[in-house]
Amino acid sequence: MIKNYFKTAWRYIKKHKAYSLINILGLALGIASCLIIFLVVQYELGYDQFYKKSDRTYRVTLNQLDFNPSVSMGVVPALRTDFPELEDVSQVWYRKSALLEIHNEKYEEKGMMYADKYFPEIFDQHWLEGNPKTALTDPNSIVLTESIAHKYFGNKEAMGQFIKLENKYNLKITGVIKNVLGNTHLPFNMIVSFATVENDVKGMMSNFYAIADGSFAYIVTPKNYHISQMQSLMHGFIEKNWGKDIAKDAKLPLQPLTDIHFDQRYLNNTISYTTSRETYYALIAIAVLIIIIACINFINLATAQAIRRAKEVGVRKVLGSTRSQLIKQFLGETTFMVLIAMILGLLVTAFFLPLLSTWLSLKISIAQLLQSSVILVTVLVAISIIILAGLYPAFVQSAFRPIESLKSKPSLTFSGLTLRKSLVVIQFAICQVMIIGTLVVAYQIDFFENRDLGFDKEAVISFKIPDKSKTEVLRNELQNNPGVKQVSFSSGAPVISNNFTSFTSPESGIKKEDVTELKFIDEDYTKMFALKMLAGESVQRTETSDNDSVHNVVVNETMIHKLGIQDPQKAIGKYILLNGSWNATITGVVKDFQSESKHKKIRPCVLLYNKNAFFMVSARLQTSNMNQTIARIDKAWSSLFPQNVFSYEFLDDHIAAWYSQEQKEYTAFKLFALIAIIIGSMGLYGLITFAAAQRGKEVGIRKVLGASLADIVFLFSKEFVILIAIAFLIAAPLAYYIMYNWLQSFAYQINIGANIFVIAILSSFIIAAFTIGYQAIKAGIVNPINSLRSE
């Protein structure tokens, strides 16, 4: 029986190729989208969950005015003493990049961190060589990942070899581990034993607020331990170790390991981006919507063609088939098509996965398609498609009564037109919501990266000065480089290397310490970045030293607003107290500029001259021959600082990196909106083809009566124009609501303008016009003799 069904199904597919192609391709694309979304969601929601103790691991973070993932290195030893019941406590000091010297060659390598010997206990890795228990015990030990070991030592044994770090430490390789999975908040390539630097950082350990960026403290609680209880003890813990004053303001929140990826309060100083779980729930919703679109195609085409199969239904019933047998047969056919679509979908996924992994910067390999969870999802998706798409048409088709369908000229009517139209409206509405969503994300990203920055980021590169005594030599060198337009020395370009300090202003009645950004800039800075002075003047070159306690400073608008001043002119001459002891006189006010991502509100900012803090160079380049210019800078820089490796960054790229998460969402939105549109259009094309065939006679008569081609095209199009309009009425408010909420997660956002909706509905019309146009015109130019020939 099953064989018989499949045979008919296969022959039916072969006979109605266009119809089957639309269904199978649509379903295959839908299944592929589902699989890809599943892999992405599994990857993102699975962050850090692969560590064996992940459910009991917490990161000790700092909450003082702001949320900071880094804490003083004094916290870990104190935790060990005060909470002996903790299973593990580990100190990590993550450095984004490191200078390595291997076989007398220098390299800059990413993902280096210091970690103590307890680290492997918490973050279990697959050790290829070395002993996890001892590899990080001794000073001057380093553990490499497989790919790093391979990169520098090829197929030679890396164990026991030496690497020089930061021109300072001579490290012995004591272990090689498998590459760390991509979905961890701590993506490292090398671990240097913390004992190596312990003496160098001793000074910082005693000070609660001496926080090295990337200094993370991890704990593992015993089983059945109440973390809330430990959290409540933290206040006493701070007081005992660092005193009452600090305990008053500072908290040490214990952040669950598996929440780190999703905790967006810690936007700054994170190594890997944070995201919201909602984004992935939204992706799951998109997967469901795409499947619905594909199922609607199936239902629409099947019911539109139901009459074609009426005769077969009649015959089979007369030959003794029951209705349930027919339903089984039709479901069998659907199953057959879905199976083909499933295989095709898997192939499409496997084919595009490497490309998508790059687009969405995920580390997902094709091998992951063979996981049991992926197979389970594929099967579940297939079953739901069979039920969603197959059941209704099967019931409709099996209901035909043989007596009617077997007449030599069947006068059957099953139009199901209202249903079909409603389903088409749903498809259009889904597509429009996705178009609007994509546009909103696109506009928001453009706004992020290019609008209202408050400074000029074009063609600016930024790089380090390792040795400040050579500042003037470097400045001369750069000024003599014809490819360099402007140069400025500072603690960092507007978006790079933020320092923070506390401020009060007794004069303005601000007694409680607040936080401000602090930038050390030279006299060219404001001009070079085209910061807009609202009042007063920029900083002057002075011979200040670190010990000075009187400064002239430029502040931003947000700062004067904090001081309760609205008119920038009135701020000139006011005093603020920085870092508890520096008296600063405001000599200039600058318009607010973006120094952090637009996820956050702009903070007060103080700019002042201090050449001892000029760690960074910013150079605006001529836009022609940039590569040559950079090569020349590299040469000059490298001869000045032979101990170091030149590396630079464009401000553009730095800013774009803040929004990499939104970029990924945008890519995903674009991709899946496109897929939804393609599937929807295919269905529409199928329907219009069918309608054109069915109404051939009507078109013939109309033409004989004098209808023009335009009349005929209009005849086919007007219905769809109405359907698109109805869909728009549903989609527009829905999309507005969803995207409005999405935008609220940013401190600064665009307004959803009417233009977005105009584009959405126009694109729907254009897509529909292309889809319908061909068949409508084809029907319109057929010679009426052909369609009116009597049978």
Next chain:
Amino acid sequence: MLQLKNIYKWFNTGSNRTFILKDINLDIKQGEFVSIMGPSGSGKSTLLNVMGMLDEPNEGKYIFLDQDVLHMKEKQRSEIYKSHIGFVFQAYHLIDELTVYENIETPLIYQNIKSGERKGMVADMLDRFQIVGKKDLFPNQLSGGQQQLVGIARALIVKPKLILADEPTGNLNSKQGEEIMNIFKELNGEGVTIIQVTHSEKNAEYGSRIIHLLDGRIEKES
């Protein structure tokens, strides 16, 4: 074999009631070969459909093999005609997507007969109608006469007691028609009851009994 008692069938158009069958009383014995004749619209096909249980009368009683079929559930009724009745149509009504072999095999599948057994039965049928060579062809590759042969083979495969044929030769030329009628005659000789609807006097003559219908009534019998 079957008795029809006071069978009425009508449909309403506005306030008018149009009768298709009006007070039909018929008693058909096992082994008879009955031809139903009458002009277009006289109710021949409807009567045949009622006898084949594909259609229900509005009024009356229908006894098939001593069972009152009108009071049965759909499922029981289909159980009866599945095993006792074979249908032959004017338009053949073969399933386009199935080969000759598969078309003939289909009723057996619905009777849950095992694959091995089915093979033998279909082979016998192909032999009997000398269409073994055509078994892998699709209906659209056959002539009308050949298609009707397949249609009859398909009707006979379940060894029905009754064959209902609705203008079985209507789409055929006279030579093909004659062949088909001879087959019916032969089947009737083997004890199968045959009821056919026909326009042709000549074909009606093959039957042992002719019923003339006019405007839904039995006008005369001969």
